[in-house]
Amino acid sequence: MANLAEACAHEHDASEEKLRSGVQSIEVGFRLLEVLTHEPRAMMLRDLAQRAQMSPAKAHRYLVSFARLGVVAQDPLSGRYELGGFALQLGLARLARVDGVKLARQALAVLHEQRDLTVGIAVWGNQGPTVVHWIESSYPAKASLKLGDVMPLLSSATGLLFAAYLPRSKTAPMLERELAQQREPPPAHATPGLPRTQDDIERLLAEVRTHGAARVEGRLLPGINAFCVPVFDAAGNLALGLIALGRESAFEIHWESEARAALNECAQRLSYELGFSAKV
Template identity: 50%
Template structure:
């Protein structure tokens, strides 16, 4: 039997013991020994031996009255240190190439900047229809998927001036494809939150469909938006379809890696 050269020798007992920490991390609260051992797939006696060592390292604590186990201060320090070192945009950029190969359309990343949702990364497949957008462009809140997505998740006071200006401009231009009142805006943003993504068709650029899906950090704040757009003739515009489905799955994985537990 051949051994995968990428497989490196490790310490199996460390990997086994980690399953206890992982079980505590996924639990809704402190666990009794028997429940923790069951969740980690080992006997209570075996789990107890690991827990004794973990308590010495302060990775685990045991409540004296309830005898339940929970993650300790050392686990918290490690988690916080890892979160501080995470760069959401860097992690997202590392995944763009594989996602674009799966979806086959232009992908972008956007963050909330000083002037609103701002494009910070942009990649197009070779056969993509050129879209007249550039890095650093600030996206409108009402007519772009990116703007709608951010507007649905950032504080109201952050978007109030932009919304007022965009609604006034849309009224002057006689646009009927955009929300005309705050009530309509709030209904549209609630729909974005319920669906988990925003979509526009022909509202920002003629013949172009766009999706934007939020990525959340450990505090539940929107860290960035993952955007995909393409021509209506070849772009699957359905929620849960060949574009939005993989895009949403990628955003969910990234959110999880950033510590979001929603």
């Protein structure tokens, strides 16, 4: 019986190893497709092979097969290679099936589990930036936010992010209302530290675009710091914002903080999943 158990265990281990090993030739050939994906122009064989770290002869064999399948195409005049029609169909099929909010919910669940952060998702709705998902950390920040809340543009990290990346035609009415409130004399609704002129707004939004993230320090909710980072779609448009926040005493707000880095890494992965390719 012991020998039988050992044989079964050995067979199981071998089967698991086969699953992990995969097909190496596919992984090698994929390096060529990866290079072509990130190269904006068609490439000569020698340059493509060099970038994929293989010999031209080896690269050519893969390219012949890829061309038969329509994954790559070769220009008959220049001999240069580029992605083919089937590669486009693959991309379009992926984009048609992807759900950005669903992917973001899954990604934030992992981030929450790893770092115990209070995190959320916001999208642009009829009234402005709207919270559509929320997960509290084990030490709640007591933020008075709930699903469906519309965030102000000038006093929240979420609002600043959307104001920075959306077309001004979408955000102008909301910005004008909030700016008018700031210009009202005390004791109206003006909030200390918020922009009071269009030039102030432009400087603030330029900072968001420079850092690729928005932050507020105890502005919207007293004692609460927050970051919001962008997730872009295949066309380079803002698809949604990822939020992280916490109490001032436990949530560092400087640009190089661990929370901001983790949130940014999550957003970059999601942007990639949605088809976004950052310009170098």
